[in-house]
Amino acid sequence: MSALPLPWQEATWAALNTSIDGERLPHAVLISGDEGIGKSRLATALAQRLICSAEMVKYACGACKTCTLFSAGNHPDVSYLAPEEKGKPIKIEQVRKLCVSLGKTAQQGGWKVAIISPAEAMNISSANALLKNLEEPQGKTLLILVSNRPSRLSATIRSRCQKLSMPTPDTQMALQWLTDVTSDASAAAQVLPLAGGRPLLALNYLQSDNLDQRQQFEALVSDVGTGAMSPLAAAQQCQKLDGEMSIEWFSRYIHRLATTELADKPNPALFSFSDKLLLARNWIASGNNPNPQMLWEELFMDWAMVFKRRK
Ligand SMILES: [Zn+2]
Known part of the structure; x- marks a missing residue:
């Protein structure tokens, strides 16, 4: 399976592809925006695009060995950092462990990627531990920080990341996507406004x-x-x-x-x-x-x- 960016993320995706192809991808990106607009999806699509071993692709192929490992959540060079309990901070020990793993050579010989979400869950000591890694990036390493509230991140962390501010998609595009995914135009139209126009939140409402x-x-x-x-x-x-x-x-x-x-x-x-x-x-x-x-x-x-x- 291939994680794909969402329709309203195509411009950002094209810019990311240009950076990847030109080997100008930074060591850290910060994907920010409202909750429920698909930031995690973009992060996942980017991580998979980087580790995919198919050549010259715009999106991850979804079929190669690394893609298969990725989809199964078993890719050794992709890490996820999140609070151990919802609402709790990301602990310094978790960040240290991540930094150790990022410091090692990639097992599959390509990129090493870490997704940190929600990045604002890092407290000061966790953020400081991560900063050290941002100062001494190792080869093909990408940290993807995902945040609903980027203002809560330390200014130093923010300044080390390339910022990808994701807007809430326009209603027509959001509605079209939600209708395609749910095959229920009337439910989509009913729920999208309740979710403040945020399509993934609306989908969450519909599925739960x-x-x-x-x-x-x-x-x-x-x-x-x-x-x-x-x-x-x-x-x-x-x-x-x-x-x-x-x-x-x-x-x-x-x-x-x-x-x-x-x-x-x-x-x-x-x-x-x-x-x-x-x-x-x-x-x-x-x-x-x-x-x-x-x-x-x-x-x-x-x-x-x-x-x-x-x-
Ligand atoms: Zn692949």
Whole structure:
């Protein structure tokens, strides 16, 4: 199997191919952009393109021995670095281990590639350990950093990487892709806006029970707003939800509310509440493990207040 870039990544892909063919590929690239637009796919496609042993190809062939090893997740010269537990930082020991493996000669005689995702999960000591490797790159080595929040990476790391900022694709292209993949044009059209136009996130919604979960969550949010449910009861139902994801849903719910129902009645409390959500999300993303009951209680209590003031 061959990992291919997505249709909206073709321009970036063409530029990468030019660099590879001209042997001008840097030692590190930073693929950044919103979650759910296919950054990991680009990283995988690039890694496979580099290790593929077929000659003169624009994409990995998907059939050679190295491609087969790659697809099975067994290629000895491709490493993946991610937090051992979701939401936790990438540890310095993990980075050190990676650096040792990158320092060795490629077993298949070609490129050595490491994908670090999400790169912002590296804490200061992990990032420093990686920097050393970026300063002394070994031969045909490529580090691919993938990040939803590149501003959280140290300036030194960012400056050592070639930046590939990936935009959210335009709606038509995203919709076409989602329809092709799911063979369901109406579901695609329904879900893409809910996913903020991010096609891989939309696909994730369609392939999992995320959409149901999200609708249930929005019903809770609405009930707390109208006073039909108490903040405490709502908080209890949110304990098992993924914190970052549900706060993202909350933010998008508010955005929808502010641009539709409340478009003519701007409510400053709504905006300060949005800031609060952003803080909560950053707090969770930074690897702090807030008590979910307390976090949601506080958020829902404030949320209820937004509407008390309005009435
Ligand atoms: Zn191949």
